[in-house]
Amino acid sequence: MVMQPRLDLRQTQALVMTPQLQQAIKLLQLSNMDLTAFVEQELESNPLLERDERGATPGLEADVPVEQRRDSDSLLLDRPETGTSEAPLDIEVDNSFDEGSPMEGPSYDPDSGAWQRADSGGGGRGFEGDDRAIDETLSEAVSLRDHLTAQLGMDLQGPVDRMIGHALIDSLDENGWLTADPADLAQGLGTDVETVERVLAAVQRFDPAGVFARSLKECLALQLIDRNRFDPAMEALLDNLDMVARRDFSGLLRVCGVDADDLHEMLTELRALDPKPGLRFADVAAHPVVPDVLMRPAPPGNEDGALWVVELNPATLPRVLVNTRYYAQVLKTARTKDDKAFLSENFQTASWLVKALDQRATTILKVSTEIVRQQTGFFERGIQGLRPLILRDIAEVIEMHESTVSRVTSNKYIATPRGIFELKYFFTQSIAGAGGADAHSAEAVRHRIKALIDAEPAAKILSDDAIVDVLKAEGVDIARRTVAKYREAMRIPSSVQRRRDKAVMASNGRGG
Numbered sequence: 001m002v003m004q005p006r007l008d009l010r011q012t013q014a015l016v017m018t019p020q021l022q023q024a025i026k027l028l029q030l031s032n033m034d035l036t037a038f039v040e041q042e043l044e045s046n047p048l049l050e051r052d053e054r055g056a057t058p059g060l061e062a063d064v065p066v067e068q069r070r071d072s073d074s075l076l077l078d079r080p081e082t083g084t085s086e087a088p089l090d091i092e093v094d095n096s097f098d099e100g101s102p103m104e105g106p107s108y109d110p111d112s113g114a115w116q117r118a119d120s121g122g123g124g125r126g127f128e129g130d131d132r133a134i135d136e137t138l139s140e141a142v143s144l145r146d147h148l149t150a151q152l153g154m155d156l157q158g159p160v161d162r163m164i165g166h167a168l169i170d171s172l173d174e175n176g177w178l179t180a181d182p183a184d185l186a187q188g189l190g191t192d193v194e195t196v197e198r199v200l201a202a203v204q205r206f207d208p209a210g211v212f213a214r215s216l217k218e219c220l221a222l223q224l225i226d227r228n229r230f231d232p233a234m235e236a237l238l239d240n241l242d243m244v245a246r247r248d249f250s251g252l253l254r255v256c257g258v259d260a261d262d263l264h265e266m267l268t269e270l271r272a273l274d275p276k277p278g279l280r281f282a283d284v285a286a287h288p289v290v291p292d293v294l295m296r297p298a299p300p301g302n303e304d305g306a307l308w309v310v311e312l313n314p315a316t317l318p319r320v321l322v323n324t325r326y327y328a329q330v331l332k333t334a335r336t337k338d339d340k341a342f343l344s345e346n347f348q349t350a351s352w353l354v355k356a357l358d359q360r361a362t363t364i365l366k367v368s369t370e371i372v373r374q375q376t377g378f379f380e381r382g383i384q385g386l387r388p389l390i391l392r393d394i395a396e397v398i399e400m401h402e403s404t405v406s407r408v409t410s411n412k413y414i415a416t417p418r419g420i421f422e423l424k425y426f427f428t429q430s431i432a433g434a435g436g437a438d439a440h441s442a443e444a445v446r447h448r449i450k451a452l453i454d455a456e457p458a459a460k461i462l463s464d465d466a467i468v469d470v471l472k473a474e475g476v477d478i479a480r481r482t483v484a485k486y487r488e489a490m491r492i493p494s495s496v497q498r499r500r501d502k503a504v505m506a507s508n509g510r511g512g
Helices: 017-027 032-043 144-155 159-170 181-190 191-202 215-228 232-239 241-246 247-258 260-273 276-279 324-333 337-375 376-381 390-397 402-409 441-453 464-473 480-489 493-512
Strands: 049-051 069-071 107-109 115-116 293-297 308-312 320-322 413-416 421-424
Touching: 017 241, 017 402, 032 049, 032 320, 032 337, 049 241, 107 159, 107 191, 107 241, 115 247, 144 159, 144 191, 159 181, 159 191, 181 320, 215 464, 232 247, 232 260, 232 320, 247 260, 247 493, 276 441, 293 337, 308 337, 320 337, 324 402, 337 376, 337 413, 390 493, 402 480, 464 480
Parallel strands: 069 308, 293 413
Antiparallel strands: 049 320, 107 115, 293 308, 413 421
């Protein structure tokens, strides 16, 4: 066999994800806050892309069982218009100055007792007026370290004690607990352990009560000492926190040496304590949930007979457009090849972004509309009307891939008459019905289990097997281990613990 080189020509087809397609997929799964940040970045970097300042016009309506609307001009590619005049893009803005001599200084008004500005507008404010920007007037959150350092300067006098106090403050975690060992601190600071322990005892009296604790027991004990409620019975209760977790009330009555009423009062006081006192100083910004989709009942007597109106929230839709006029003007002045390539690339990027945002809005509306249509029972009857739903059910109806539906429902929220829910909330597992009945939603079954336990009388506590029998009588085919799993996920104790708790509550009621 002779080996020799040769050239072959082959034609194949392959699916390649272009950078624009990858970016479109990324935009689809972004939340409205992340999308706004991305669009703001594009507005800064692309001179042909600008914010649409025009107001929204009435949206388009679709002829579907669930009425849907979207803003038709929220995502728009600008086109030249005839017969209209526009102001030039670059407008010179004249600065306005107050009349009067610029060298004239402020004057003192003896009647008002304040300095007045030298302006002729007649609306001069006092010289003591606050001209700071609004961000300069906002109060700064006090950190836990600053709060403790301020107390350190007043309570500790010696330089050695203050140095040890600063080291202890630097050793706190975000919960306010001490993470360093006093022996290690003493070795690092070149002092003895007794001095560190003495300073530690002093700073443990700082506000908030419970800081500088080394364990949960010590944290709770410091707060009880601050409230003057740390007695031998409470100390015995703190020594047996594991029995509190197991709800072993009979054992707690024995080790604490108190009656049921006193134990109930002690447990109530224990629950009022803060096991993480440092978290109240944590500067964590709370971001409110802004729904991407709005839903409301359709007006009675509408022509389409729709039950609900589903529309996009205009507040979450970035309003951007491509300035084609500016592109045409600048393109005429471009001389070099690099300038023309730069303008062409930015124009294509801006045009693609506008189309991608429009496609994203359309996809979100389409998925949300189908979810509302299939979960109508939830909006009419509540969680017991929630039906089993998976991504494939939505994808087959709207003729999209399951991965697309998954991206659309991630970090997207819908405002309904029953509250604000994430779109993924409406996708639940299916539990088969007994005797060939329709399947039930796992979320609805969990809600039913909680309702049964909440309504059980003290004399007849429902075991997991009893709950299974009740659910099977209602047409739900469920196993006992599934009931136990759902109950533990909702942090509901077992029937033995619930019987013990209600017995203690009943004895407290008789004692009162």
